[in-house]
Amino acid sequence: MTGDSKTSGHSLWGGRFSAKPDALMQAINVSIGFDKRLAGEDIAGSRAHAAMLAKAGILSAADAAAIAGGLDKIEHEIAAGSFPFRDEFEDIHMNVEARLGEIIGAASGRLHTARSRNDQVALDFRLWVRSACDRTVEQLIALQRALVAKAADNADTLMPGFTHLQAAQPVTFGHHLMAYVEMFGRDAGRFADARARMNESPLGSAALAGTSFPIDRHMSAQALGFDGPMANSLDGVSDRDFALEALSAANLCAIHLSRLAEEIVLWTTPQFNFIRLSDAFTTGSSIMPQKKNPDAAELIRAKIGRIMGGLTSLTLVMKGLPLAYGKDMQEDKVPTFEAFDALELALLAMTGMIEDLQPNKPAMAAAAGAGFATATDLADWLVRTLNIPFREAHHLTGAAVKRAEALGLDLADLPIAELKALDGRITEDVYGVLTPAASAASRTSYGGTAPDQVRAQVARWQEILR
Numbered sequence: 053m054t055g056d057s058k059t060s061g062h063s064l065w066g067g068r069f070s071a072k073p074d075a076l077m078q079a080i081n082v083s084i085g086f087d088k089r090l091a092g093e094d095i096a097g098s099r100a101h102a103a104m105l106a107k108a109g110i111l112s113a114a115d116a117a118a119i120a121g122g123l124d125k126i127e128h129e130i131a132a133g134s135f136p137f138r139d140e141f142e143d144i145h146m147n148v149e150a151r152l153g154e155i156i157g158a159a160s161g162r163l164h165t166a167r168s169r170n171d172q173v174a175l176d177f178r179l180w181v182r183s184a185c186d187r188t189v190e191q192l193i194a195l196q197r198a199l200v201a202k203a204a205d206n207a208d209t210l211m212p213g214f215t216h217l218q219a220a221q222p223v224t225f226g227h228h229l230m231a232y233v234e235m236f237g238r239d240a241g242r243f244a245d246a247r248a249r250m251n252e253s254p255l256g257s258a259a260l261a262g263t264s265f266p267i268d269r270h271m272s273a274q275a276l277g278f279d280g281p282m283a284n285s286l287d288g289v290s291d292r293d294f295a296l297e298a299l300s301a302a303n304l305c306a307i308h309l310s311r312l313a314e315e316i317v318l319w320t321t322p323q324f325n326f327i328r329l330s331d332a333f334t335t336g337s338s339i340m341p342q343k344k345n346p347d348a349a350e351l352i353r354a355k356i357g358r359i360m361g362g363l364t365s366l367t368l369v370m371k372g373l374p375l376a377y378g379k380d381m382q383e384d385k386v387p388t389f390e391a392f393d394a395l396e397l398a399l400l401a402m403t404g405m406i407e408d409l410q411p412n413k414p415a416m417a418a419a420a421g422a423g424f425a426t427a428t429d430l431a432d433w434l435v436r437t438l439n440i441p442f443r444e445a446h447h448l449t450g451a452a453v454k455r456a457e458a459l460g461l462d463l464a465d466l467p468i469a470e471l472k473a474l475d476g477r478i479t480e481d482v483y484g485v486l487t488p489a490a491s492a493a494s495r496t497s498y499g500g501t502a503p504d505q506v507r508a509q510v511a512r513w514q515e516i517l518r
Contacts, residue, residue, distance in 0.1 A: 086386050087144045088137055091130050093179040094144050095123050097172060097255060100275040102163055104268050115159040122156040145172050166267050168259035170289040170377045175255045177385060181298050184392045185247040191399040192240040196233050197517050198406040203229040204510045208503040210488050211326065211416040212425055219423035222488035225411055227501040230509050235308040242301035250294030253278040257288030260376035290376040295388050299363040302395050306359040309352055309398050316349040316405060325415045333405050348401050355394040362391030420488035424453045424463055429485040438477050448474050
């Protein structure tokens with residue numbers, strides 16, 4: 053995206069120049085190969101600008117009608133794949149303007165009155181990022197719905213909860229999935245917040261100082277769905293905070309996707325054997341016929357690098373730029389496009405995997421009780437029933453775990469005599485809290501893993517996502 057810079061005797065802007073650009077200059081300067089993705093946004097901006105110029109009396113009704121008709125034809129050509137994108141016109145703006153001139157003649161030259169490629173590219177890119185935020189929110193909602201549906205089916209499916217990737221306490225699979233619903237809900241909120249802040253129009257900022265023409269920036273802003281125009285023309289052409297903020301939201305969303313992808317990879321291993329994925333989201337090995345690899349999850353985990361790289365790349369482009377426009381800013385689009393492409397694919401693939409996966413309930417339940425996962429329940433029972441201070445109860449429970457480990461038993465199988473040897477007040481009632489199912493069911497605090505709590509959160513999110 054070329055912005056205000058000029059490099060050669062170009063037919064659309066080259067009055068100042070008499071020689072053609074060097075081939076290397078042309079190669080480094082041209083951006084149509086990637087910014088043609090902004091064609092829809094560029095045409096929408098031009099429509100709004102032309103209509104405003106006509107309303108302000110700057111453009112005749114006849115010229116405005118010709119421009120509108122020409123833009124319609126260009127839009128149809130692009131949709132049909134017949135539009136002649138040409139490197140000689142550098143970027144999407146000049147390609148559209150050149151084609152408009154071929155279609156309607158001299159009237160096309162009036163379209164650029166009271167605007168610059170600087171505010172034009174700022175507008176197009178802002179419109180694209182705004183739409184990307186909207187699409188991402190829709191994709192996040194679809195993923196949340198898939199997670200909520202799976203959680204509803206597994207509100208009482210036992211599994212181990214982990215800290216340090218060591219079995220900690222029994223939880224339910226539904227509870228575990230609902231944790232990601234919360235994470236992706238915050239992600240959707242961040243994209244919505246970013247969208248709200250970027251919803252101001254830079255159009256009419258012109259090159260950097262505004263324009264002497266009596267334009268109505270509020271009219272063009274409203275036509276493009278903005279809340280209003282940006283209040284400072286320098287900021288209008290030089291701001292890329294909107295892209296950085298959207299990429300920051302994408303970065304956090306990518307972290308959540310990668311964490312879930314990593315768990316899916318672990319859960320599908322024979323060592324965990326917690327879930328199964330169908331052939332739709334797995335691949336085989338060229339040499340090991342028994343293999344069924346969770347490649348979709350692994351690729352999601354890897355694609356996160358593109359998203360994080362996009363944020364880093366644009367941050368480095370913008371960090372030392374003086375106001376207003378610098379040609380450096382042509383490098384803002386590729387990392388943003390690539391990041392959102394990767395994010396979209398990752399979200400769609402994750403949604404498909406969540407819908408596809410089936411839990412291995414017996415294996416999960418067996419693992420839920422491993423590693424003395426109900427030790428905290430024993431300590432809580434000692435506090436609640438025998439009124440023992442928690443630190444003392446913690447010490448007694450540790451001793452019980454040590455004794456059970458020495459005997460090769462789970463806590464629930466430790467004889468009452470062994471428990472009474474630790475504290476004579478312990479009764480048979482203690483066994484009521486030492487099973488994984490009882491442990492999970494007892495966690496009834498708000499947001500806890502008890503099945504009824506999980507179902508309550510499922511119902512809450514079903515209402516939110518309706």
